[in-house]
Amino acid sequence: MHIKLGRNDKCWCGSGRKYKQCHQAFDDKIARIADQGHAVPVREMIKNTHQIAGIRESAKINIAVLDYIEEHIHAGMCTEEIDQMVYDRTTKMGGKPAPLHYDGYPKSVCTSVNDQVCHGIPSKDVILKEGDIVNVDASTILNGYFSDSSRMFCIGEVSPEKKKLVEVARECVYRGLEEVKPWGFLGDMGQAVHDHAYANGYTVVREIGGHGVGLEFHEDPWVNYNSRRGEEMLMVPGMIFTIEPMINMGRAEIYVYEDNDWTVYTEDGKPSAQWEITVLVTDDGAEILSY
Numbered sequence: 001m002h003i004k005l006g007r008n009d010k011c012w013c014g015s016g017r018k019y020k021q022c023h024q025a026f027d028d029k030i031a032r033i034a035d036q037g038h039a040v041p042v043r044e045m046i047k048n049t050h051q052i053a054g055i056r057e058s059a060k061i062n063i064a065v066l067d068y069i070e071e072h073i074h075a076g077m078c079t080e081e082i083d084q085m086v087y088d089r090t091t092k093m094g095g096k097p098a099p100l101h102y103d104g105y106p107k108s109v110c111t112s113v114n115d116q117v118c119h120g121i122p123s124k125d126v127i128l129k130e131g132d133i134v135n136v137d138a139s140t141i142l143n144g145y146f147s148d149s150s151r152m153f154c155i156g157e158v159s160p161e162k163k164k165l166v167e168v169a170r171e172c173v174y175r176g177l178e179e180v181k182p183w184g185f186l187g188d189m190g191q192a193v194h195d196h197a198y199a200n201g202y203t204v205v206r207e208i209g210g211h212g213v214g215l216e217f218h219e220d221p222w223v224n225y226n227s228r229r230g231e232e233m234l235m236v237p238g239m240i241f242t243i244e245p246m247i248n249m250g251r252a253e254i255y256v257y258e259d260n261d262w263t264v265y266t267e268d269g270k271p272s273a274q275w276e277i278t279v280l281v282t283d284d285g286a287e288i289l290s291y
Contacts, residue, residue, distance in 0.1 A: 002043060013048045029183075030236065038185070039233040045221065046238035047214055052280060054145035055214045055240060059278060059290035061095040062140040062147040066291075069138075075130045075155050079111040083122035086138055098139035098146055098217045105262065110137040110150075117205060117246050117254050117264040117272040130156035133166055135274050139217060148213050148242055149290040150276035161249065162271055168200045169247040169273035176225070176243045180279055180286035184235050190227030193245045203252035205272070208264065210242040213278055235281045240289065244276035 005012065011022035034040045047055065068089050069082060086109040090097050097108035105121075112120035112135040113128070120126075120135075128134060137150035152166045175196045179189040197204050210223030221233045225245040248254075250270030257263040266272050278290040 012043055013046075014050065015048070026236070030234065033183075033234055039221075041221065041233060041236055041239055045212055045219065046236065047240055047280075048238070051145070051214060052238070052240070054143055055147060055278075055280075056289055058095065058140050058142035058145040059147035059149075061090060061093045061142055062138055062149055062290045064093065065089045065138050065140065066136065066149065066151050069136050070151065070153065073128070073134070073136070073153050073155070075128055075132075077128055078124045079113070079120070079122040079126040079128065079134075080124040082111050082136060083107045083109050086136075090138075090140055094142060096141040098141050098148070099137075102217060111135070112137070112263070112272075112274075114271050115266045115269050117248070117266060118208060118274060119262045119264055121260055121262055128155050131158050131162070133158055133162050133271060133273060137274075137276060141217075144215075146213050146215070146217050147290040148217070148276065148278050150244065150274060151291075152273050152275055164200075165202065165247065165249050165271055165273045168197065168202060169245070170275045172196050172204075172225075172245050172247055173243050173275045173277055176245070177277070177279060177286060177288070180235060180243075180281060182235060182237050182281055182283060182285075185230055186221065186223055186233045186235060186241075187227040187231035188229045189235075189243065190223070190225045190232060191229045193225040193243070194227070197245065197247050203248045203250070205246035205248060205252055205254055207254060208246060210244045210276075212239070212241045214240045237281050237283050239281045240278060242276055242278050244274055246272055246274045248272045 007020035132155040176193040212219030250268040253267035
């Protein structure tokens with residue numbers, strides 16, 4: 001519960017300006033939309049200028065780490081080597097890998113190969129082979145600010161079927177991005193992702209979605225890609241969240257590997273692909289912070 005501000009009080013965002021000159025009209029608009037029955041963000045989901053600047057700096061490291069992996073990933077290497085690269089590059093640039101020890105996760109990055117949907121744990125026993133597809137999901141902490149993104153990599157020559165899956169998964173992210181606009185709804189983005197995946201004969205994982213990020217690794221809102229236009233939470237300037245749909249070649253059903261209680265697989269054993277970006281809702285659209 002927030003204390004109701006007077007028009008001449010300092011704004012809650014930390015700008016130092018009077019509320020009436022800063023976020024009063026913004027808050028009034030959110031309240032009107034909430035009165036129509038829509039889910040709306042709380043103030044803690046809305047980042048201020050200082051916080052956004054810190055998240056951008058964190059994202060610069062995250063992008064650089066994935067660029068480095070892109071240059072060095074190859075057939076014959078084990079995923080443990082990717083983990084070591086991520087740790088070394090992140091710490092060299094002054095950051096910390098956010099996954100390391102998060103809820104007991106043992107590594108600095110997730111490496112999900114072929115039918116692994118997400119949270120693949122790097123291992124010296126997992127050797128990348130010609131024809132594999134692998135998602136490398138990196139997240140960085142810098143000065144208390146978090147960034148998060150992932151990329152797909154095709155190892156050598158992959159089958160046309162896998163190549164198309166990887167390409168369409170990326171297209172889904174950017175179809176969704178086109179719908180990220182202030183005063184729209186997360187469902188606008190979710191439906192765009194869902195429709196493009198299904199138009200290409202694929203399915204979208206239902207149980208796992210995107211999330212807010214920036215001050216914590218995982219924040220509200222939860223981002224659903226099996227949603228409808230005009231539904232889910234209202235998007236407003238200052239919100240930061242990930243677009244990261246998991247696109248399956250076969251059925252949408254998944255399961256968690258019991259031996260480690262982390263790695264998620266497709267139930268039918270068919271490949272899955274995922275790209276992830278972190279986006280900021282701006283006054284006139286969206287800005288990609290990490291990719």
